[in-house]
């Protein structure tokens with residue numbers, strides 16, 4: 001029964017003091033995200049009935065057709081964060097430039113910036129397949145009270161103070177970490193309350209699911225191709241099961257619970273990879289490591305990558321440690337063989 005479980009609000013208060021920089025600001029920030037998550041969840045759950053499906057006719061900086069739900073979610077999260085004057089800056093997949101949040105007092109004394117993918121898995125919105133929202137939080141590095149700068153957003157993923165996602169699936173869940181493990185909260189839509197349903201999530205060391213868009217197989221690097229063949233081989237505990245939803249949040253969530261690997265390599269279509277380092281790869285990598293898994297671009301920890309641009313892309317492989325180690329073996333040995 002949900003009422004015996006800790007609510008998200010109770011959890012935030014109980015754990016606030018454990019947080020190194022605890023001044024209550026991060027708790028308020030997570031609370032703002034909780035609010036926006038409910039607003040979006042409410043809309044998603046009746047996507048076919050309301051004017052929320054289809055494209056708006058504009059393209060975002062990625063050259064992708066903006067979906068109505070992309071815009072709705074972007075507005076909902078921006079409003080929740082800006083109206084509560086809880087951040088000094090925002091980067092969003094749906095905004096070309098970063099947003100400097102001034103706030104009513106004109107001098108913003110907040111110390112956090114948020115980077116977000118308001119609606120992840122946009123290609124699945126109109127076909128009733130689970131989608132998500134991804135967020136990443138950093139302490140600013142420029143002086144508090146001065147206008148936020150681009151460098152406040154271009155920090156290595158390792159400097160994140162919090163990251164998480166919301167998955168709008170069979171249920172709506174908020175899964176996040178402030179650097180002390182990963183916890184999942186499920187929304188009881190009847191009373192609009194998130195309850196702690198998945199405490200201290202750990203990615204199984206050994207996984208048996210691989211998630212990759214095999215449609216691009218022939219365009220992948222040789223090491224990645226060899227790893228996919230390895231997954232399909234009839235040997236030992238293989239072949240592994242292939243599962244690909246096409247929403248990063250949903251594919252990662254399943255693999256985090258059941259054990260598995262998500263791959264979005266470089267390809268001729270996406271020579272840098274498809275997913276965005278700042279608001280897709282970094283937060284997912286932070287959660288993967290906090291849950292005992294790994295995340296790499298094939299050569300380096302995702303969290304060690306030095307960001308240069310707000311919307312830069314990166315290849316990403318994340319999930320169960322044993323599968324990532326095996327993949328990296330294939331990639332590096334192949335690289336050495338080709339030298």
Ligand SMILES: O=P(O)(O)OC[C@H]1O[C@](O)(COP(=O)(O)O)[C@@H](O)[C@@H]1O
Nearest residue numbers: 117119120121122123213246247248
């Ligand atoms: O259709 P593809 O090329 O397999 O890409 C699917 C990937 O692209 C994404 O949809 C990109 O995210 P957005 O929907 O936020 O743009 C991921 O969620 C997903 O994993």
Ligand SMILES: [Mg+2]
Nearest residue numbers: 117120121280
């Ligand atoms: Mg996305």
Ligand SMILES: [Mg+2]
Nearest residue numbers: 093117119120
């Ligand atoms: Mg998106």
